[in-house]
Amino acid sequence: VVIDKFHLTNALNRAFNQTRVRIMKQFAPSSREFKALKRYWKLLLIPHEQLDFEHFRKWTYFPYWVTAKDIVTRLLKLDPILKQTYTVLNRVQTALKHKDWPNYNAAFWHTAGCSEEMLRTLQILQTHHDAIRNTLMTSYSNGPLEGTNNKIKAIKRASFGFRSFFKFRIRVLYVFRIQTKKVLITK
Numbered sequence: 001v002v003i004d005k006f007h008l009t010n011a012l013n014r015a016f017n018q019t020r021v022r023i024m025k026q027f028a029p030s031s032r033e034f035k036a037l038k039r040y041w042k043l044l045l046i047p048h049e050q051l052d053f054e055h056f057r058k059w060t061y062f063p064y065w066v067t068a069k070d071i072v073t074r075l076l077k078l079d080p081i082l083k084q085t086y087t088v089l090n091r092v093q094t095a096l097k098h099k100d101w102p103n104y105n106a107a108f109w110h111t112a113g114c115s116e117e118m119l120r121t122l123q124i125l126q127t128h129h130d131a132i133r134n135t136l137m138t139s140y141s142n143g144p145l146e147g148t149n150n151k152i153k154a155i156k157r158a159s160f161g162f163r164s165f166f167k168f169r170i171r172v173l174y175v176f177r178i179q180t181k182k183v184l185i186t187k
Contacts, residue, residue, distance in 0.1 A: 002135040003128060004142050005096050013045055015121035016089050020044060022117070023079045033078055036061045036071075043072055047097075048090050084113040088122070099136045151175070 020037060027034040039060060043051070046068075053069040062071065076083040088111055095104035111122060125132060134140075152172055162168035 001131045002138060002140045002142070003131045004146070005135060006143065006146075008096055008125065008132065008135075009093060011121050011124070012089055012092055012118075015115070015117040016045070016085055017041065018117040019082060019085050019115035022115075023082050026079075032061050037075060037078070040071055040075060043068055044075060044086065046072075047093060048072075048086075049094075080113060081115050084111075085115045085118045088114050088118060092122075092125075096136070101133060101136050104132070104136065148176075 020041060024034055024037040027037070051067075051069040051072055053067050056065040056067055058065055059071060062074075066074075072086075076086055088107060091107035091110070092104065094100070095107055108122060108126065111119060114122075155171055155175060156162070156168070159168075159171070162171070
């Protein structure tokens, strides 16, 4: 049994976003902190190693020229819980990306000061410990299968439904260029 890395990352990102929104609501809606946390949420989800630290530019809610890494650093200084949650998020995501099982386990040791939402998600990940180990140790993924399902749903949406399942099946087989025996295609 393996768990797709996309779903693991999605669960971690969702927990971090819930933490960010909870901390954001502690500030007044008219404050710069509130607006910056609301506007730059995508920067907080970028892995720390991939943040731009070379190119300075003018950002909204910052009165001077800064880099993306500076913005993330300033946002994380607003609350220690947000910073610790960001650190744990990056450790786990880096371990998943590099399929590093020892570092994945080590990420669970340094969760003191982390948000409740992230701790809940990490606890869920701990219950699926063996499946996640299998995910990191093997090259199996259900990504291609999910892509196929998404393509079939797109065919269904684009056609506004089919009256006949037979014609829908023919369309799917045609789009995927699947060769079947003549007997299987006829009604």
